[in-house]
Amino acid sequence: MSEETSTLPEARPRDAVLGPQEETIEEPRRGRSLPSLGGSSRFTGLLLLAVIISVFAVWIPDTFLRSATAQGIASEQAVTLVVAVGLLANLAAGQFDLSVAGNLGLTSLLVATLMVYDHMAPGLAVAIGLAAGTAIGVVNGVLVAVIGVNSFIATLGMSSVLLAITEQISGDQFVGPLPSSFVSLTGHSLAGVPEIAIYALIVAVVVWWALEHTPWGRRVYGTGAGPDAAKLAGVRTGRYVFGTFVISGFVAGLAGVLLASQLGDLSPTLGPPYLLPVFAACFLGTTQVKPGRFNVWGTVLAIILLAVGEKGLQLADGGALWVTDLFNGVALIGAVSVAVLSARWRRSNT
């Protein structure tokens, strides 16, 4: 899936026209260069984003071109972003944690219930919420890495269990209002940027560092890209799989806390609707920045892209809800199809 092979034929004469020196200088740079027409597709998302913004700027300038639109997008997408980047390591390790949405729903409601009904101090409630999210990750990790259940099945089952628990503790009622000291955690803006978006960016930077700039991250990618080869290269793949479930669980818990604070009044069915946008963002992200790999900035770009398109359509159409679902689905299928086709096109040209 890397673009490095795109232009070189498989069978190459040894003494080709280009001398070896010239090649060694040129080749590594190609991977870092800016998008060129027909060459790399690493940043097509930015191009597409510019197109979408221009379209709405012309179509509905009055409602779309306002700082409130940008702020709205930032605060609405913050929780999705946190869950998505928390899931990246898990996906990179070749696993599917489908329980992150259920985890998010449960932890947010749990934190709210503890504060509203049990009058617990916000700090303690948050700690319990984070612990619950992590514990869910640990159970997933045991199921997949220790017992050996397929991650798709294990976390699908877990999602259902989490939903059941959520309904049970909420009694199918809204929970709220939450204490103002807790709600104010995410209520402010810094220089016009909603605080919750800043938290999300901090999480993204941490994940980027861990995944792309530490030995730990490299081994996680290895576990996903070639489990057998990674194992024989000394990577204890089972531990890494386990670890990524713990991380996706913990980060989903963190997202749950942020969501509870942001909403202040919680419905028992909050979690599940996050599943599609989160996975859509992660998979769309693999077509951007570092094509073929789950990566943080590709995911961030994908979320912004989806959110801007969705927001524009909502504003243009007077806020119909079905637009969101349709747009997410179509964008995911479309973008990933294009990525698959362009990879195939590159391969058949080598």
Next chain:
Amino acid sequence: MNNPMALELRGVSKAFDGRRVLHDIDLQLRAGEVHALLGQNGSGKSTLIKILAGYHPPERGAGGVVHGEPFELGDAASAREAGIRFIHQDLGLVGDLDVVDNLALGDRYTRRWWLSDRQERRAAQALLMEFDVDIDGATLVRSLAPAQQTLVALVRAIRRGIDARGLLVLDEPTASLPSHEVKHLFALIRQIRERGGTVLYVTHRLPEVFEVADRVTVLRDGRHVCTEPIEALDHDSLVERIVGRPLSAFYATPPPVREDVVLEASEMSGGSVTSASLTIHSGEIVGVTGLVGSGYEDLLYLIFGGGRHSRTGGTVTVAGVGTLSGAGPHESILAGLALAPADRKRLSAIPEWTLRENVTLPLLHARGPLRWMTTRRERADAQVWLDRLQVTPAEPERMFSSLSGGNQQKVVLSRWLRCGAEAFLLDEPTAGVDVGSKQAIYAAIADAAREGAAILMASSDPEELCAVCDRVLVMRNGALAVTLAGDGLTPDSLAHEVIRETPPSLPSPAIDERNRALHV
């Protein structure tokens, strides 16, 4: 020898992105001959085969004629219509279906509207009998030995009858086969020739060429070097034509063996190995061989503690680092062991990763409390090792899968040299590697030994073992049977020892009987 031509290609040229990989190639195959097409990786032979198969279009001016009738080069349907059949290295069989179903795949069933299992089975078995292939049609393909799978693919390709007009292209069919299993394949190829079929045979293994081919065409750097009858050539002159320079020292001289023991494995068992103990000294290159099923193919993985079979007993000691029992790859690597598996695509490396990432994976250097890694530093690190092993191209950001087999193997070796491994376990280090790169790999192995490493290499190539190793262990029935060294170590003595007894635990007794019949 004035046979009419079965296939004529004229003036085939091809360039990729302005880089010419084929220069005006002519190729002529006489009807009823086995014609070997040889050349190093990058010589253009796979491009030529792909053009013939219709995978790539050639440049203007190229022409193809099959039995006097022109066909459109670069068009898959046209090649098929002209009667050209291909068998690629990846045989295209479905492992989870049985032989009968595989024979019917991609072809017509005997009846159209109602599949009758019995009838299919009878037809398939008759077909196998016709070509003297002793395989039960009800066997699942994945449980067949690799050589038998190749036979099934061959029979499928000629299912609709091979006659005087048939033309079969075999693209490295033996790359993954142990040398003694290749015999059955040759028997079938000879049958095809006797029936008037013509075979174009692409391979890296020169002994096979002398055994089965009538004429040879050599390509080098995209140019036609020669087409000659096989009688006019011997091994060295053929290698010279392929590589383009005389081979002064093809095999590196083995370095002197030192006294200190580096690798000691005692009472290893697991998989097909029942009991094996060995000791390897610093600077020593030891080979291990045997029939498939004798345990030689599992031994390295048991020592390393990774792979299909888990170790059921035995201890491994690596110089100065205590005993490893029940250890996994992680512990083995820390102790100084390195394993280069034969399956480069799945086990040796991660094909869609860059060379840089593949080289550094076992030992990742990070700096500071943040354990920060930068691509730049990593690239410089990998570059040193790629240069040392003379990987071409030595570009750290190149994708692993885009390299030739020989260069992939060099990358794998450089990875372990970088880790400072003390004992190297090499499984078929030159499988699927062209002649020129083999030399470089032998040299790299000898270098590692000279620096004090102990090397254990499993191989099914007797000539390679004799040339490279100080001594060779032959396994039978899961145990070490004999050790050959010095003057007693010759390809003949080795081949003889390998098949001397019939291991009762072999998956297919039929193979073994033939082994014996053909060798002794």
